[in-house]
Amino acid sequence: xxxxxxxxxxxxxxxxxxxxxxxxxxxxxxxxxxxxxxxxxxxxxxxxxxxxxxxxxxxxxxxxxxxxxxxxxxxxxxxxxxxxxxxxxxxxxxxxxxxxxxxxxxxxxxxxxxxxxxxxxxxxxxxxxxxxxxxxxxxxxxxxxxxxxxxxxxxxxxxxxxxxxxxxxxxxxxxxxxxxxxxxx
Numbered sequence: 770x771x772x773x774x775x776x777x778x779x780x781x782x783x784x785x786x787x788x789x790x791x792x793x794x795x796x797x798x799x800x801x802x803x804x805x806x807x808x809x810x811x812x813x814x815x816x817x818x819x820x821x822x823x824x825x826x827x828x829x830x831x832x833x834x835x836x837x838x839x840x841x842x843x844x845x846x847x848x849x850x851x852x853x854x855x856x857x858x859x860x861x862x863x864x865x866x867x868x869x870x871x872x873x874x875x876x877x878x879x880x881x882x883x884x885x886x887x888x889x890x891x892x893x894x895x896x897x898x899x900x901x902x903x904x905x906x907x908x909x910x911x912x913x914x915x916x917x918x919x920x921x922x923x924x925x926x927x928x929x930x931x932x933x934x935x936x937x938x939x940x941x942x943x944x945x946x947x948x949x950x951x952x953x954x
Contacts, residue, residue: 777900777938780930781821784796815900826906847883847886886908918947935953937953
């Protein structure tokens with residue numbers, strides 16, 4: 770078995786728009802949200818910092834690094850299609866319930882299937898070769914857990930991933946990509 774590579778996945782800081790289904794909607798992070806991310810990153814030893822290309826993640830990553838960082842759209846949140854930017858209360862409760870039960874079979878209208886999210890996140894994870902911090906979104910973090918650890922949908926929703934939380938993983942590449950959770954704070 771090859772050596773493990775540390776991967777830290779951080780959820781972006783609190784966005785200006787809260788209580789909404791924010792997928793492709795590019796809401797900025799609040800100043801306290803950015804500061805929370807900077808505080809959470811203290812002491813992490815990484816060779817690279819990158820982020821989703823959405824500003825609520827990229828601004829936090831830039832503040833952590835003290836400079837602009839590479840962005841990668843594969844680390845974006847799930848695209849909620851017609852629901853993007855709406856409060857959950859403004860979405861048909863039945864349709865939303867079906868989505869939460871099975872987001873691959875019941876994607877949002879015009880939105881992304883869960884399998885598409887997990888595929889793009891898996892492709893991004895495959896490129897991690899050194900200790901890396903990725904500032905991303907809750908859905909992308911759960912997609913990484915699904916692909917690397919084999920968690921099912923109900924298990925994934927059980928993970929509490931508040932804004933600025935960090936999920937620490939060790940990734941082994943061989944014989945197939947797998948990971949161990951080493952921390953969540």
